[in-house]
Amino acid sequence: MKRLAILGSTGSIGQSTLSIVEQFPDRYQVATLAAGRNVDEAFAQAVRWRPKLVSLSSEELAAQLCKRLNEAGISGTQVVYGSEGTVACSTHPEADFVVSAIVGVAGLEATHAAILAGKPVGLANKECMVAAGEILTAAARERNVPILPIDSEHNAVHQCMRVGDHKEVKFIWLTASGGPFRKTQLSEFAAITPEQALKHPTWVMGRRITIDSATMLNKGLEIIEACRLFNVPASQVRVTIHPQSTVHSLVEYVDGSILAQISMTDMRLPILYALAYPERPASNLTFDLAALRHLDFEEPDFERFPCLRLAYEAAERGGAHCIALNAADEVAVEAFLDRRIPFTEIAGTIGKVLASTPESHPATIAEVLASDREAREKAHALVA
Numbered sequence: 556m557k558r559l560a561i562l563g564s565t566g567s568i569g570q571s572t573l574s575i576v577e578q579f580p581d582r583y584q585v586a587t588l589a590a591g592r593n594v595d596e597a598f599a600q601a602v603r604w605r606p607k608l609v610s611l612s613s614e615e616l617a618a619q620l621c622k623r624l625n626e627a628g629i630s631g632t633q634v635v636y637g638s639e640g641t642v643a644c645s646t647h648p649e650a651d652f653v654v655s656a657i658v659g660v661a662g663l664e665a666t667h668a669a670i671l672a673g674k675p676v677g678l679a680n681k682e683c684m685v686a687a688g689e690i691l692t693a694a695a696r697e698r699n700v701p702i703l704p705i706d707s708e709h710n711a712v713h714q715c716m717r718v719g720d721h722k723e724v725k726f727i728w729l730t731a732s733g734g735p736f737r738k739t740q741l742s743e744f745a746a747i748t749p750e751q752a753l754k755h756p757t758w759v760m761g762r763r764i765t766i767d768s769a770t771m772l773n774k775g776l777e778i779i780e781a782c783r784l785f786n787v788p789a790s791q792v793r794v795t796i797h798p799q800s801t802v803h804s805l806v807e808y809v810d811g812s813i814l815a816q817i818s819m820t821d822m823r824l825p826i827l828y829a830l831a832y833p834e835r836p837a838s839n840l841t842f843d844l845a846a847l848r849h850l851d852f853e854e855p856d857f858e859r860f861p862c863l864r865l866a867y868e869a870a871e872r873g874g875a876h877c878i879a880l881n882a883a884d885e886v887a888v889e890a891f892l893d894r895r896i897p898f899t900e901i902a903g904t905i906g907k908v909l910a911s912t913p914e915s916h917p918a919t920i921a922e923v924l925a926s927d928r929e930a931r932e933k934a935h936a937l938v939a
């Protein structure tokens with residue numbers, strides 16, 4: 556029986572993880588849950604799963620949850636809050652496995668603390684790996700702690716890598732759906748609305764990652780994530796546009812063989828893979844090969860999607876540039892969703908913040924967070 560700490564339990568990945576727990580009660584239990592502001596969902600989850608610990612983002616929200624649990628006669632669940640609360644969830648002695656699915660760098664300290672505490676991590680939170688991948692992977696290597704990717708592309712790469720040797724890998728090919736604007740004329744990009752950008756053609760996800768998919772910055776973050784998770788330079792990570800989102804990624808070996816992973820576009824599969832690794836439990840997530848008609852692959856258009864180019868540049872420079880890429884994007888996406896900047900200024904803001912970021916390689920999580928704050932301040936000033 557694996558007892559899970561689920562960070563970001565009220566989000567899209569968090570809820571999919573809980574549906575896996577529901578489906579495999581003999582394999583998984585909930586130990587702790589960490590969420591942000593959604594008290595209603597956190598209350599419903601606490602009633603259903605009776606975790607030892609629940610964390611919310613503020614003292615006020617934690618007090619509301621405490622009151623509701625008391626009124627409902629639920630005892631045995633302690634409520635905590637803030638980044639210390641999230642860390643308490645990820646390091647709880649009764650948690651054997653941590654699902655890291657908080658959006659943004661808010662999940663970084665708790666993910667790092669989980670690794671330091673020797674807990675295997677199922678990693679959905681790509682921003683953590685982008686901002687502090689060097690620190691996280693070094694800590695994991697030192698303690699022999701597995702970091703199992705939940706992001707579908709990296710999960711696919713992890714699966715394809717199981718059959719070959721690291722030194723035999725020529726390229727990692729990350730597939731990208733191309734988002735909703737794959738065929739939109741460049742001249743129309745400035746007029747794209749948040750409603751249009753929030754309609755992803757193949758995946759249902761949280762708001763930030765959906766906008767990041769529309770700008771393709773999401774793929775950019777994944778390039779950096781792949782470099783860190785699989786210990787390869789950016790020149791070995793390539794992107795191919797695959798509108799069907801059926802092939803989740805591929806690994807090309809030096810002998811010319813290319814291995815691909817194909818499955819339903821359903822995040823429960825990579826989550827189950829990460830939770831059960833190295834086993835493969837039987838599931839009902841079957842893929843109908845007969846229904847497969849087309850597999851298209853195209854070169855990405857760097858002119859239409861400048862975020863991809865910016866991400867390659869940041870990947871080459873590493874350190875503060877990767878942190879700034881992620882931080883500036885988070886601020887710019889928020890500003891776009893609030894209709895303060897046009898769609899095209901997401902890349903514009905990131906580009907300006909990157910250009911003003913000096914070369915540096917933060918060595919601790921505190922330094923990473925300080926560098927993140929600095930980049931955010933610059934981005935806020937730009938979108939104001």
Ligand SMILES: NC(=O)c1ccc[n+]([C@@H]2O[C@H](COP(=O)([O-])OP(=O)(O)OC[C@H]3O[C@@H](n4cnc5c(N)ncnc54)[C@H](OP(=O)(O)O)[C@@H]3O)[C@@H](O)[C@H]2O)c1
Binds near residue numbers: 564567593661706
């Ligand atoms: N969704 C996908 O299909 C998918 C695929 C691959 C990778 N990912 C990655 O997985 C992560 C989560 O994505 P998502 O789509 O599940 O996002 P989401 O639906 O927006 O959920 C985000 C979660 O983070 C929590 N959260 C936000 N700020 C927090 C804070 N300060 N402290 C504690 N918790 C906080 C939210 O809590 P509240 O809702 O309670 O505020 C929610 O539980 C992201 O890094 C994303 O890039 C997602």
